[in-house]
Amino acid sequence: MKRATLRHASGLPSVTERAAATADFRPLYRQVKDMLVARIADGRWTPEQAIPNEFELAAELGVSQGTVRKALDEMAGENLLVRYQGRGTFVASHDEARILFQFFKLVPDTGEKVFPESTIVDTTQIKAPRATSDALGLDAGAQVIRIRRLRSLSGRPVISETIMLPATSFAGLVQAPIPNNLYQLYAAKFGVRIARAQERLKAIALSAKQARELGVAELTPALMIDRIAFGLDGRPIEHRISICLTEDAHYLSDLK
CATH class of the missing domain: 3.40.1410.10 (Chorismate lyase-like)
Structure with missing residues (x-):
């Protein structure tokens, strides 16, 4: 059975569809991580800004919450994101x-x-x-x-x-x-x-x-x-x- 994929709300291809189209064989969470890191690099996500939650990102990117969670865990481990209990996940600043x-x-x-x-x-x-x-x-x-x-x-x-x-x-x-x-x-x-x-x-x-x-x-x-x-x-x-x-x-x- 083929795995169903979601599309962005904008109608753009999901992460899995883009991966198939470009023959990107990296683990899916790494592809998601690179996309999210790019949002910090190009200024769409700014220091100390709260980012969408795992459910919202999973729906937007067309992947599971587990895949998003693994990507965010790695970004937090690299000090790119900071998690606050009860508040959410934020872009880290160079304080x-x-x-x-x-x-x-x-x-x-x-x-x-x-x-x-x-x-x-x-x-x-x-x-x-x-x-x-x-x-x-x-x-x-x-x-x-x-x-x-x-x-x-x-x-x-x-x-x-x-x-x-x-x-x-x-x-x-x-x-x-x-x-x-x-x-x-x-x-x-x-x-x-x-x-x-x-x-x-x-x-x-x-x-x-x-x-x-x-x-x-x-x-x-x-x-x-x-x-x-x-x-x-x-x-x-x-x-x-x-x-x-x-x-x-x-x-x-x-x-x-």
Whole structure:
């Protein structure tokens, strides 16, 4: 017996009909998830907005509630959605609490997670270094916005950070005020939401310049974090190098 499919209220094909037409053999919940993520990426669903319930989405997309639930579960697990008991499901925002939990891993040895304060050193537009053009998939000679800043915990500078962004996606950023919470700025001003990041960690000894910036002796041991952050559509958006002092702090990774 053929499985019946529903159509959108608009008469457009359902998810299952589109999958059959395009020979998309991914699990159905993944196809539903990608469609829902696209609504966040293109601004149809905005941060802190309540989304339709599982029943409404299932009817609209022509799939079971179980399929929708599995898609939403995965989006919640990736911190794209937030569920509130008795209130519903909402699009997550890049507020400080979420950034601290998901993207900032340097924790004081006392154990209390705190959001670092930032001091901007400079913001400028430059030709992308080779490592950055490779990381972001840019053509040779492409322009990037470079942000350099110092980040402090308990009033002490512990991180020297260099952030590179494609100039074509962040026009006007050089002239704009740079807040502490960059990911919120990307989303609010440029419509770019960071979904995930990939990091490489390496132990280094500080150069003379790095040591001066952080107010410590040359060759002091430090941790270098090389991060590529990706948007909702999977494109690399940000290349960030963080040089971290770890005398009184450590990198905390919560493996699940």
